[in-house]
Amino acid sequence: MTRTGRRGATAALLAAVAAGSLMAGCTAGGGGDDGSGHRPPGHDSARGTGPVLAVKIDNVPQARPQSGLDAADVVYAEQVEGGLSRLMAVYATALPKAVGPVRSARESDLELLGQFHDPTLAFSGAQHKLLPLIDDAPLRAVPPGKDAGAYYRAPDEAAPHNLYLRPRQLMDSAPGTGALPAGFRFGAAPAGGTPTAERTVRFPSARFTFTWDEGRRRWLVAMDGAPAVTPEGRRVAPATVIVQHVKVRASRFHDFLGNTTPYTETVGSGKADLLRDGRAWEVGWKRPTASDGTDFTTAEGAPVNLAEGQVWVVLAGD
Known part of the structure; x- marks a missing residue:
C-alpha cells in the first residue's frame, strides 16, 4: 500500500515514578453510575478491565494520510x-486492517x-537505553523484532515512514469499551x-x-494546517476533544541527532478544555498515580461526560 495510492483511493519505570510522586471513540456505552452519565462496563476505580492495543503513529507531513x-x-x-x-492511537472497540506509519x-x-x-504497545523501536524500561513496564511491548509477521513495509514509501501494523496479528479481537479507563464517561x-x-x-x-461541523456533530481535525483524512479521503472527526494542560519537561534521553526528548507528565492535576457539541468548557484533570485513570471534572468537582464517539486528547504544555 503506497501513500500515493492511499491518497488516490496508518514495571520498572512506572514503579519508580509512582514511588516518587505517585478517552474513542467509544461507540457504545455501558451500565449507569450516578445517572448523569455512563462508563464502560466492568470498570474498577481506576483502569479498564481489558487489554487495549496502543500504536505509536508518525505525524510528520510525509507520514500522512495515516491508516x-x-x-x-x-x-x-x-x-x-x-x-x-506524534500520535498514540488506542483501540478498544475495533481493530482496523492496518495502522501506521x-x-x-x-x-x-x-x-x-x-x-x-x-495494554499492548506496538511501536517501531526505541532509544536503546529506554528498552529495558519498556521491558519492565506493565504492558506487552511488541516491536517488529518480537513479532515480525505483524508488521510490513510499504515498498513504494520512504523509510522511516513506511512501517505498518496488522492489528489482528497481535489481538484476536477488540476487548470492548470496558478496557477504557474510568475517566472516559459518556452522556449528557x-x-x-x-x-x-x-x-x-x-x-x-x-x-x-x-x-x-454541526451537520456531522463532529470536530474536523487539521494538522499543521492540512485536513486530517483517511487514505480513502474521509475526514478524521472526533466527537470530543480534550486539551489537557500538562508539564512538558526534558527527559534524560536524546534522539540520534542529540535533541533532548521531551517528557510529558500525565500524573498529577491541572486544567483542561473540553470541546463537544460545538461548545467549550474549562474543566480540571486529576490522576493521582500512574495506575489511576485520568478523571475530568467541572469546577464544582462533578465528573465530566464525553460525547459518544472518538476522543482526542491533546497533551499541551501548561
Whole structure:
C-alpha cells in the first residue's frame, strides 16, 4: 500500500515514578453510575478491565494520510523532539486492517499507558537505553523484532515512514469499551459552556485545529494546517476533544541527532478544555498515580461526560 495510492483511493519505570510522586471513540456505552452519565462496563476505580492495543503513529507531513487513525477509540497527541508531534492511537472497540506509519516509543508513553490494564504497545523501536524500561513496564511491548509477521513495509514509501501494523496479528479481537479507563464517561454535556466554532492548539513546531461541523456533530481535525483524512479521503472527526494542560519537561534521553526528548507528565492535576457539541468548557484533570485513570471534572468537582464517539486528547504544555 503506497501513500500515493492511499491518497488516490496508518514495571520498572512506572514503579519508580509512582514511588516518587505517585478517552474513542467509544461507540457504545455501558451500565449507569450516578445517572448523569455512563462508563464502560466492568470498570474498577481506576483502569479498564481489558487489554487495549496502543500504536505509536508518525505525524510528520510525509507520514500522512495515516491508516487506521479514524478507527481508534482514543487518540493522544504528544510532543516529541524538535517540538514536533506524534500520535498514540488506542483501540478498544475495533481493530482496523492496518495502522501506521508506526514509529518509536518515548519514556512518557509508559506513564501514560499505566492507566490501562495490561495494554499492548506496538511501536517501531526505541532509544536503546529506554528498552529495558519498556521491558519492565506493565504492558506487552511488541516491536517488529518480537513479532515480525505483524508488521510490513510499504515498498513504494520512504523509510522511516513506511512501517505498518496488522492489528489482528497481535489481538484476536477488540476487548470492548470496558478496557477504557474510568475517566472516559459518556452522556449528557455539562451545563453552560461557550459556543466554539474552532480551536487551535500549538506545539513549538506543530499545530492541531479542530473545527466544529454541526451537520456531522463532529470536530474536523487539521494538522499543521492540512485536513486530517483517511487514505480513502474521509475526514478524521472526533466527537470530543480534550486539551489537557500538562508539564512538558526534558527527559534524560536524546534522539540520534542529540535533541533532548521531551517528557510529558500525565500524573498529577491541572486544567483542561473540553470541546463537544460545538461548545467549550474549562474543566480540571486529576490522576493521582500512574495506575489511576485520568478523571475530568467541572469546577464544582462533578465528573465530566464525553460525547459518544472518538476522543482526542491533546497533551499541551501548561
